[in-house]
Amino acid sequence: MSSSVRLTQIASYIPEGRVDTRDRGKRFDYGDDFLEGKLGTTSLAAKAPDEQASDLCVKAARALEGQGGMIEGVGVVIVCTQTPDHHGIPHTSAVVHAKLGLPDNCACFDISLGCSGYVYGLSVAISFMQAHGIQRGLFFTSDPYSVIIDPADQATSLLFGDAATVSLLEAGQGGWEVRDVLFGTQGKGGAAINNREGKLAMNGRDVFNFAMLTVPKQISALLARQELTLDAVDRVVLHQGSRYIVDKLRERLKLPEEKVPVHLSGIGNTVSSAIPLTLEAVLKSHQDQRILISGFGVGLSYATALLERCS
Amino acid sequence: MSSSVRLTQIASYIPEGRVDTRDRGKRFDYGDDFLEGKLGTTSLAAKAPDEQASDLCVKAARALEGQGGMIEGVGVVIVCTQTPDHHGIPHTSAVVHAKLGLPDNCACFDISLGCSGYVYGLSVAISFMQAHGIQRGLFFTSDPYSVIIDPADQATSLLFGDAATVSLLEAGQGGWEVRDVLFGTQGKGGAAINNREGKLAMNGRDVFNFAMLTVPKQISALLARQELTLDAVDRVVLHQGSRYIVDKLRERLKLPEEKVPVHLSGIGNTVSSAIPLTLEAVLKSHQDQRILISGFGVGLSYATALLERCS
Numbered sequence: 001m002s003s004s005v006r007l008t009q010i011a012s013y014i015p016e017g018r019v020d021t022r023d024r025g026k027r028f029d030y031g032d033d034f035l036e037g038k039l040g041t042t043s044l045a046a047k048a049p050d051e052q053a054s055d056l057c058v059k060a061a062r063a064l065e066g067q068g069g070m071i072e073g074v075g076v077v078i079v080c081t082q083t084p085d086h087h088g089i090p091h092t093s094a095v096v097h098a099k100l101g102l103p104d105n106c107a108c109f110d111i112s113l114g115c116s117g118y119v120y121g122l123s124v125a126i127s128f129m130q131a132h133g134i135q136r137g138l139f140f141t142s143d144p145y146s147v148i149i150d151p152a153d154q155a156t157s158l159l160f161g162d163a164a165t166v167s168l169l170e171a172g173q174g175g176w177e178v179r180d181v182l183f184g185t186q187g188k189g190g191a192a193i194n195n196r197e198g199k200l201a202m203n204g205r206d207v208f209n210f211a212m213l214t215v216p217k218q219i220s221a222l223l224a225r226q227e228l229t230l231d232a233v234d235r236v237v238l239h240q241g242s243r244y245i246v247d248k249l250r251e252r253l254k255l256p257e258e259k260v261p262v263h264l265s266g267i268g269n270t271v272s273s274a275i276p277l278t279l280e281a282v283l284k285s286h287q288d289q290r291i292l293i294s295g296f297g298v299g300l301s302y303a304t305a306l307l308e309r310c311s
Numbered sequence: 312m313s314s315s316v317r318l319t320q321i322a323s324y325i326p327e328g329r330v331d332t333r334d335r336g337k338r339f340d341y342g343d344d345f346l347e348g349k350l351g352t353t354s355l356a357a358k359a360p361d362e363q364a365s366d367l368c369v370k371a372a373r374a375l376e377g378q379g380g381m382i383e384g385v386g387v388v389i390v391c392t393q394t395p396d397h398h399g400i401p402h403t404s405a406v407v408h409a410k411l412g413l414p415d416n417c418a419c420f421d422i423s424l425g426c427s428g429y430v431y432g433l434s435v436a437i438s439f440m441q442a443h444g445i446q447r448g449l450f451f452t453s454d455p456y457s458v459i460i461d462p463a464d465q466a467t468s469l470l471f472g473d474a475a476t477v478s479l480l481e482a483g484q485g486g487w488e489v490r491d492v493l494f495g496t497q498g499k500g501g502a503a504i505n506n507r508e509g510k511l512a513m514n515g516r517d518v519f520n521f522a523m524l525t526v527p528k529q530i531s532a533l534l535a536r537q538e539l540t541l542d543a544v545d546r547v548v549l550h551q552g553s554r555y556i557v558d559k560l561r562e563r564l565k566l567p568e569e570k571v572p573v574h575l576s577g578i579g580n581t582v583s584s585a586i587p588l589t590l591e592a593v594l595k596s597h598q599d600q601r602i603l604i605s606g607f608g609v610g611l612s613y614a615t616a617l618l619e620r621c622s
Contacts, residue, residue, distance in 0.1 A: 076494075082400050084423065088393045089459075089506035090498075091423045094610040098498030104525075107494030108612060109431050112395065112402045112421035120420050127442030128435055132492065148400075181443070183387075183418030187401075187409030195400035214415075299405040301419060 005129045005137075006175030006310055007122065009168040010280040011064035013056050014161075014267060017046040019146075021158045028154045035158060040243030040264030045161035046146050052085040053142040054095040056164030060140065061100055069168045071100065075134035076107040078125050080117040080141045080272045082195075082298070083148060084110060096140065107134070114193065114298025115239045117141060117272030118165075119305050123181050125169055137169040141272035150199045159242060160200070161268025165276035174310055176291075181305040182222050184214060189300040211245055211296045216252045218304045219294060226306060233306075234288035236260045239295040240274035271297070316440045316448075317486030317621055318433065320479040321591040322375035324367050325472075325578060328357040330457075332469045339465045346469060351554030351575030356472035357457050363396040364453040365406040367475030371451065372411055380479045382411065386445035387418040389436050391428040391452045391583045393506075393609065394459060395421060407451065418445070425504065425609025426550045428452060428583030429476075430616050434492050436480055448480040452583035461510045470553060471511070472579025476587035485621055487602075492616040493533050495525060500611040519556055522607045527563045529615045530605060537617060544617075545599035547571045550606040551585035582608070 022042050025035050035042045047056060057079060061071060077100075079093040086095075093108035107128075111121050118141055125139040142164035151157050192206035215238070223229060230236070236259060238246050243262050250260040263278040270277060275293050282288065289309050296302040333353050336346050346353045358367060368390060372382060388411075390404040397406075404419035418439075422432050429452055436450040453475035462468050503517035526549070534540060541547070547570060549557050554573050561571040574589040581588060586604050593599065600620050607613040 077496075082402075087459075087506040087509060088399070088423050089425065089504065089511065090501040090610045091393075091425075091612075094496055094498040094501045094612060096498070097496050098501060102496070102498070104495050104497055105493075106496050107431065107614070108496040108498065108610065109435070110423035112399050112423055114400065114402075120418065123443070124420070124435060124439055127438045130442065131438030132434070132494075148398075182416075183443075184415050185388075185405055185408050185413070185417050185419040186415055187405040187407070187413070187419065190401040190405045190409060193400065195398040198398060200400065299401045299419065301402075301405060303418075 005126045005169050005171050006177050007167055008170045008175035009064060009069045010165060010276050011060055011067055011069060012163060012165040012277055012280055013059035013063055014045045014163045015047040017048060019044040019046045024151065024157055038242060038244045039158055040262055041266060041268050043266050044268035045163055047144045047162040053081050053083055053144055054085045054092050054099060056142045056144060057096045057140045058099045060164040060166040064166050064168060071138060074102060074106055074136050074138055076129060076137040078109060078111060078121060078139045080111045080113055080121040081143050082112055082114055083143050083145060113301060114271050115241065116295035116297060116301040116303045118275040119293055119295045119303035123178060126178055129169060135171045139167045139169060141165045141276055143271035143273060145200060145271055148195060148198060148200045155202045155204050156200050159269050161270050163267060163270040163273040163277060165273045167276060176307045177310050179306045179308045180222055180226055181303065182218050184218060184302045186210065186300045192300060193298045207297060208245055210300050212248065212252065214302050215249055215294055215296050218302060219292060222304050222306060230255060233290045233292050235282055236292045237275055237278045237282060239297060240264050240269055240278060241297065242269065316437045316480050316482050317488050318478055319481045319486035320375060320380045321476060321587050322371055322378055322380060323474060323476040323588055323591055324370035324374055325356045325474045326358040328359060330355040330357045335462065335468055349553060349555045350469055351573055352577060352579050354577055355579035356474055358455045358473040364392045364394055364403050364455055365396045365410060367453045367455060368407045368451040369410045371475040371477040375477050375479060382449060385413060385417055385447050385449055387440060387448040389420060389422060389432060389450045391422045391424055391432040392454050393423050393425055394454050394456060424612060425582050426552065427606035427608060427610065427612040427614045429586040430604055430606045430614035431494065433478065434489060437489055440480060446482045450478045450480060452476045452587055454582035454584060456511060456582055459506060459509060459511045466513045466515050467511050470580050472581050474578060474581040474584040474588060476584045478587060487618045488621050490617045490619045491533055491537055492614065493529050495529060495613045497521065497611045503611060504609045518608060521611050522556055523559065523563065525613050526560055526605055526607050529613060530603060533615050533617060541566060544601045544603050546593055546602045548586055548589045548593060548602055548604045550608060551575050551580055551589060552608065553580065
């Protein structure tokens, strides 16, 4: 997909609250080495009890404005979430629309996707804007999974943190374009991450095997289609499922540590916000030209995009 | 939006189960005249207890195949729902992907929208397909609201029925193109339809006033942009909120009954499926060239599209 709508800024909101997982980990005989070395964090960002998905979005939008991003004239608001306000009625994007005081001629809808949600959502948002001549849009990710985590569950209670991000999308010059993207689904494996009676259940081994089999292959296919190799890419931003999964994928891709950032410490796996949070940090600290982003998880779903800086 | 991806077929699934609202109506002193005359039906389609949103989608897909629609080579599956399987994890489109045995290279995501969902979703699906060169896609609507209806609630228990539809979208010749579309949101009015602790609550008067103020204006704006009048349109397919709201909007538009179909009898208001169910019936019985579709409700959200038959 070549595009005149570009990703021009990313902003985020990470709640101040923290869950210390060193206490929780003792229950399962997990030491700090395991938490830090395998999962990538000993604490998880946790929203306040009265905060909902829309509140996290609004705070990310305020951060965007604080760093100079314009939300005036926004023609579309898309929220990627699987833990919406009000059980999804009304959609969280409409709630955000109200809280930001946006005008009537703004299209709003939510997308339901998990860890692949940023890559998919970015593509949905850009294609929607291009087709309808929308000059400025906001694409939010907000998945406060803490509301569906059972603190006694070994597979999930040490891993997921709350956060929201907003990506400003604008037609015109500069920014980052989505040069190409590939999508994938293995619905038959979907039970590996599911919501059972309101609580998240995950088979980490199945998710790991799925990622190892699909993600490197999809990255290779995308690069082949663009007649590029990994050498031509400055950074590979993977979904931050855990430190272990990022490390193992990096090894499979034969890439050095600095090229595949781990961005979990003090936050946790923030689902659809994990890639944009990591990307935000990369954009602040590096002058990259080409970045691969790859998300994988709930669905099971996966997607990889090549971002290229525009002059 | 001019498009080379067209709507080529619509199929649907209406569960066999029925709720007789003449009994329910007595509780509120509503007679058959009110039910038939104002709401438009004395019975509501009701899914079986073990059916979920994905099951309704699969049955709609089987109906599509039964009428000659191809699902082979489908590159995207989008489900519009606010009552997903598994509280939304995994997304219902991934569950449908598994049940239909679709290949890995198929993009799947859900959209959360209510009564405006068909108009929005059609535009999201077509723009996504065009941007990514996808030749064939399935856009489902499936909102079995019966799972969130309190049978004792006067405002909702006589109105909402369960159904699913699938729209086959294909690149190429023939079919219907979305010639133009307008979107709107009034998030500040969103409380008029909301999910309170798992049950739907609705202020019908607020929704009615919202529709009367926004829908005729949006239809006029779209026609003006296309330099057309209502005379040039064969049919106006409105969201089937109730017989009363369709009739009142029709009167406001100064249109005869045959031009604005009411399609509620024996089914009820099927949320995002109401427009495609009505459109399916219109396409079977008429040889129209131009059809306006307009959805309004949950959000509060509204959208109007002009469909034009392609040769």
